Amino acid sequence: MRILAIESATVIASCAISENDVVLGEYSLGHKKTHSEKLMPLIERLLEDMEIKIQDIDVIAISEGPGSYTGLRIGAAIGKSLAYAINVPIANVPTMKALAANVYSSDKYIVPVMDAKSGRVYAGIYKWENDSLITVKEQFPANIEELIEILNQCTEPIILSGDGSENYKNKFEESLKIKHTFSPKQFNSLRASSSAFLGYSMALNGETISASEFAPKYLRLSQAERNKMK
Amino acid sequence: MKIKVCNLKDTEVVGKIIAKHLEKGSVLCLDGDLGAGKTTLTQFIAKEFGINEYITSPTFTIIKEYEGILPFYHMDVYRIDSEDDMYDLGYEDYIYSEGVTIIEWSQKISNMLPASRINIYIQRADDENLRFFSITGEGHTYEKITEELKNYENTCN
Numbered sequence: 001m002r003i004l005a006i007e008s009a010t011v012i013a014s015c016a017i018s019e020n021d022v023v024l025g026e027y028s029l030g031h032k033k034t035h036s037e038k039l040m041p042l043i044e045r046l047l048e049d050m051e052i053k054i055q056d057i058d059v060i061a062i063s064e065g066p067g068s069y070t071g072l073r074i075g076a077a078i079g080k081s082l083a084y085a086i087n088v089p090i091a092n093v094p095t096m097k098a099l100a101a102n103v104y105s106s107d108k109y110i111v112p113v114m115d116a117k118s119g120r121v122y123a124g125i126y127k128w129e130n131d132s133l134i135t136v137k138e139q140f141p142a143n144i145e146e147l148i149e150i151l152n153q154c155t156e157p158i159i160l161s162g163d164g165s166e167n168y169k170n171k172f173e174e175s176l177k178i179k180h181t182f183s184p185k186q187f188n189s190l191r192a193s194s195s196a197f198l199g200y201s202m203a204l205n206g207e208t209i210s211a212s213e214f215a216p217k218y219l220r221l222s223q224a225e226r227n228k229m230k
Numbered sequence: 231m232k233i234k235v236c237n238l239k240d241t242e243v244v245g246k247i248i249a250k251h252l253e254k255g256s257v258l259c260l261d262g263d264l265g266a267g268k269t270t271l272t273q274f275i276a277k278e279f280g281i282n283e284y285i286t287s288p289t290f291t292i293i294k295e296y297e298g299i300l301p302f303y304h305m306d307v308y309r310i311d312s313e314d315d316m317y318d319l320g321y322e323d324y325i326y327s328e329g330v331t332i333i334e335w336s337q338k339i340s341n342m343l344p345a346s347r348i349n350i351y352i353q354r355a356d357d358e359n360l361r362f363f364s365i366t367g368e369g370h371t372y373e374k375i376t377e378e379l380k381n382y383e384n385t386c387n
Contacts, residue, residue: 032328069320117326118344220317 001203004057004082005196006043008035008075009067009095010114010163015043016192017050017057021131021200023193025050030189035074043078054086059208061091061199063098063190065217066114066122066139072216080211089208091199094217096124096139099162101194102187104128108157109136113164119143121164122219125154132201141219144168148175157181162188231376232386235361240384241267244363245274247382248348251374252279252330254300257344259336262352267361268334271352272304275332287334293319301329308335313342348372362386 007014007028013035016026027042047054062079065072083090099112105128114122124139142150144164148171151158157179160172165182172180202208235241252258252275260268269287276285279298288294288306296302303324310316316339325331325344336343346369353362365376379385 068323069317070323073320117322218317 001058001200002052002056003059003061003091003196003199003203004043004047004054005061005063005093005192005194005199006039006075006079007063007098007190007192007195008039008071008078009063009065010071010190011068012190013039013042014190014192015039015046016196017046017052018193018196018200021197023196024052026191026193028191035071039074040078043082054082057082057086057088059089059091059199059203061093061192061195061202062214063095063192063195064092064214065095066116066141066219067095069218072218076214076216080214083211083214089203090211090214091195091202091208092214092217093195093198093202094124094135094139095190096122096162097126097133097135097198098194099188099190100124100126101133101198102189102191103159103161103183105159108159108181109154111151111158111160111165112162113147113160113168114162115164115167116141121147121168123147123162123164125151125158127156133198139219144171145175148172151180152177154178159183231365231379233363233365233379233382234384234386235267235363236384237359238270241271241361242274244379244382245271246278247378248375249275249278251371251378252300253371254328254330255326256330256371257325257347258330258332259343259347259349260332260334260352261337261349263354266352266354268352271350272332272334276302276304279330293321293324301327303327303329303331304334305331306334307338310338313339316342345369346371348375 003018005016012030014028017024027046060079060083096112100110103110110126120143122141125137126133159181161183273285279302281296281298294304348367351364
């Protein structure tokens, strides 16, 4: 099974092609948020350089969000059009899970944290079981205090990753009562190969959706929830 | 902090002082009645960022992007009815960016503004050209701007 993965949730514009669970190629750019100009040419180049035709792709994996509003829409527009054109399903990969997949531990929970600014974050809780990344708690929006409260109820030690783990490091150090470590910075950026890996297992489990069904997930709080936070 | 602005020349001087301290991620909010001079002040600030295009109020486009020394985003949120409208414009990508954002009629979205920002309320006086700028805010950039404006001759208090 050949998977083309698209990652545009943050400043990183990235695409990857994998054969089952092995990455064959990946291009990533972390230069300004110019995904509208850069991402499609990057995919074209990847296909061309790898001598793979778009028709040879079986599944398109898209990092569905949360993340930059504009970035997610660009990834969605590209991924949906390609999937529609070649008539293949889409694996809608939760972006926080893709971030978690950068980090491996045999016994700790992986907690990716994305800084949504103004004290807000996106996070999720995951763990590795053999070769699979299992969702312990689905990705969710929270403010930093709420997240710490949730994490303090974890029964296992955790590894924090993502830009939120860097930006709120002091806060975590101060208030986390459970055993925790921080992933090295180089694992904190999103890359399409992680979405390709997760997209493969979603496809195996029949968890894909059609091009028309796919929509970005902003995990935006409703007006009522926002008011409650004030 | 209140500043007396007697004419266009004064607006330019204040614009220059503000522009000098705006940096990546700065948010400047401009409020005041129609014709108070929000766009005029924006024009002077934009000039300092090397933007030579003629800047008009983006009342209908809501957001306009310019390429200056830094990316420069000019918003007019007068026509915005709800916070959801702002989210649907991807406004977070602008205000938490590597650029400078100026928001006219910011009080329409007061709940969504970042804590660290500069607010300028422009008030017209009886004299046709006379204006008063009330400056409030929070954060590093705000402090640097008010520090310099303290020594400006037209500062009232």
